[in-house]
Amino acid sequence: MKQIKLILLFLFFLPLATSNAQKSKKIKVACIGNSITFGYGIKDRLKNAYPEQLARMLGEGYEVRNFGISGRTLLSKGNMPYIETQAYKNALAYNPDIVIIKLGTNDSKDFNWVHKDDFEGDYLKLLESFQKLESNPSIYPCLAVPVYKKGRKISAEVVTNEVNPRIKEIAKEQGLKLIDLYTPMLDKGEMFPDAIHPNGEGAGEIAKIIYENLTGKEAVLVDQNFPGKKSDWKGFTKYSFEFNGKDAFVIEPNKPLAGKPWVWRARFPGWHTEMDSILVSEGYYIAYLNTNNQFGSPKAVKSWDRFYKYLIRSHDFNKKVALEGVSRGGLFIYNWAKKNPELVSCIYAEAPVCDFKSWPGGFGTGIGSEKSWSILKEEYGFKSDAEAKKYANNPIDNLDALAQAKVPILHMISLTDSVVPSTENTLPFVNKYLELGGIATVVTCTEGKQTLHGHHFPIETPRLGADFIKYYNTPEAKPLQSSAYHQLRGGLQNSQIKFEHEKKGRVAFLGGSITYNGGWRDSITNYLKNRFPETQFEFIAAGIPSTGSTPGAFRMKRDLFKDGPIDLLFEEAAVNDATNGRTDEEQIRAMEGIVRHARNLNPATDIVFMHFVDPGKMKLYRQGRTPKVIKNHEKVAEHYGIPSINLALEVTERIDAGEFTWKDDFKNLHPSPFGQGVYARSMIAFLENNWTGPAAEDDKIKSHRLPKPLDELNYDNGELIDISKAKTSGDWEVVSNWKPQDGKGTRPNYTDVPMLIGEKTNKGKATLNFVGNTVGIAVAAGPDAGIIEYRIDNGKWKKLDLLTNWSRSLHLPWFFTLASGLENKQHRLQIKIAEKDDPKRTGNTCRIRYFYINK
Structure with a gap:
C-alpha cells in the first residue's frame, strides 16, 4: 500500500517537475539576415544590432542569436x-x-534581380530547411526595410515594388505571420545614415516591431552600456558577451574616471582580484578576452588587436591601456605590448611566463607541462621541439621598442616558484629590460602559504599594484577650452565699432524656449553692458517657446526690425528644428532667409548662430556623427561667414570629460541655472575672442557680402499677414480676444489675441489673396486641433492634420507651410474644415493667429 502511495505521489509531482523544467528552458530565437541583421555601420553592433536589442527586451526566458551576414542574398x-x-x-x-x-535587400541589385523568377522557390527552400528541424520552429518572414536613396546598386524601386510584394505573398500562401518592417520605417530616413543600413536607433525600432509581433506586448527598449548579460561582480556591474567567437567581459565602475582608463586582464581573470577590485572602485574599467589555449600566439595577438579596437572605437576607452597578466598570461600581455608599445601605459604581472621554453616547455629547471607544450606547438605551427626552441619572439626577446617607449613594468614573484622559475623568466627579462633603458620593479612575495610548487602565493601588497597602475594609467585631466567649439568666421567687428564709436546698440535674441527663458540671455546682456559701459543698449527678446527657424524667418520684420536696424543678432533653432520635424530643405531656406532678410534691412548686422544641446544630439555625437540639423545650419553659416557656437558638442564633451553630468547638473534641454552658466561662459568667451581689443578710431562699419543664395526659394522676404486680410464665409469668424477654455497651456502672443477660427465641416471657407512664392498659417494647435483642406488657385484640395505630438496638453504655436516654390505673383489660398478621420478626436478646429508669406 505504501508503494502505491509513493507511486501516486511521484505521478502527482511529475507534471510539476516537467513544467518547471520546461519553464527553465530558454526559447531560442535565430535571426537570419544580411548586413542589416548583422548590424553593419552601427558603432557598437554587439550591443545595438537589432537581435541584441530584441534579446534585451525579451529577457531571461529567451536566447537570441544573430546569424546575419553582410551582403547576402536570398537568391541561390x-x-x-x-x-x-x-x-x-x-x-x-x-x-x-x-x-x-x-x-x-541585396537581391534588388540588378545583377541579382535578373534571377527574380527563382525568388519564390528559393524562399520556400529556405523555409523548408527550418520547417524540417526537430524543434519545429515558428517562422516569421520580414519585409525589407525601405531604401532611402535611388540610383544605387540596391534598388529602392525593386525593394518596394517587387521584393516585398513577393515576400508578402509567400507568407500568405504558407500561412506564416508576416512582420512588416517596411511601413513603420517609412519617414525615418534620419535613422539610415547611408540610406540602406539603420543606425543604432533604427535597429532599436526594428527590434521593437519584431518584439511586438512575437509577444503582442508594447515594446520598450532596454538600454545598457555594454553588450551581453549583466551580473554582479563585487558590487559592480559585469557584462559578459561573445566577441568574434570568444568569451569576453567588461567590469564597469560605478563612477568612471574622465577619459575612461582601463585594465586589460589576460588569463585567470578570477585569480587574485583584490587589486582589480580596488581599481574598479576608483573608476577603472576591467576588460578580458578569453584566448586561453593560444599562449600569446600571433593568432591570439590578432584577436587582441580586434578587441582593443572594439573597446576604443565603440566605447571610447582610453587609447592607452594597463596590461595585467598572471602566469601564462605573461605570453599574451608582452607579445601584444611589444607589437603596440605606444598603446600601453604600464604592465603588471604575477609570476609571468616570459619564455615558453621554460614553461610549458620544461627545458630548464622548471616542471613544465607536456600537454600544454603540445597544444602550444600546434597553436604556433611548430613541427618539432627543435623548431619551437629556435623561435625568437618570446616575451623576453626583442624588447627594444617597449623599453624605448619607457613602458613601466611591475612583477610580483615567488622565489620558490618551480613551475615558472623566476631565474628563467622574470629575472633575466628584467635585467635585459633595464639594460635597454626600460623601467622595471620586482616585488618578491615571501609571506603567507605558497602552494603548487611555489607558483601560487598570496599578494602581500595589492594596494601597491593598484597604485602602480593608477600612477601610470590615469589620463591627464586637460580642461576643455570653449574656443574649440567656436567658429569665428567673418567675426563681429561691425557691432563692436557701433557699440564703441556711436555708443548705441540694438541687440536681438531670436529663438525658441531656451532663448525665451531667462538665464544665459540675462548673462549676455549684463556682459555687454559691462563690456561697453558708455553704450546705450536696447535688447529685443524675441524668443517664442516651441518655435524654430521657419517661424523666425517670418517674424523678422515685425519682431526684430520694426523699430530700427539690429546691430547684433543671436539666433538659435537647432533644438526645435530637429524635434519639430522640419525637413533639410526647410531648415536651410529658413536659416538662409533669416540671414538675408536681416542683411537686406541692415547690411552691417552681425549675426551669431548657436546650436544648443539635447539628448538626441549628444547620442549622435557619441556615435561619431554630426546631427543633421547642425550640418544644415552650419552650411548656411559657412556660406555667409556667420560665426557659430556649437554648445551641443561642447556640453557633450564636457560631460564625457567628467566635468559635470546631464542628470545631476545640466538636468534638461532647458538648462538648470548651472547649465545656463555653461552656456553663458562659452558665449562670453566667444565674444571676448571676437573683441580682443578696442576698435581703432579709423575703423569703419562695413556691409557684409551677400553672396548668391544657396536656395533661391529661401524665406528672405518673409512676413506675417494679419488675419483681417482674409475673407471668410459660413462658420469662419474672427474671435477678437481668444483664450482657451479647456485649461490647457498656451504660449505668449497666442492667447488673449485675435484668432480666425473655423470648426464645422463644409461650413464656409477662409480665403487669402496674396502675392508671393510661399504661403502658410501660424496656428494655435491644441487638443481640439482638427483637419483642414486647402488649395492654391483653385487647384486640387489637399488635407492637413493640425494636431501635433504636443497638442494634447498645450495650445501650441505651429507654423504650417502650405505651399512654396510658387511663382512670385498673385495667388489665392482657400481653407475649409475637413471631415473628422477619427471619432475620438476631441475637436475639429482650425485656429489661425497669422498667415505668412514670402515675396
Missing part, C-alpha cells in the same frame, strides 16, 4: 547566397524555436 543564384554561409549551417544546428528571416 545571387552573387552571395545566404544558404552557402557557415552562419546558415550554424542557424540550423542551433535548432531554434523561433526563426526571423530578413532577407531581400
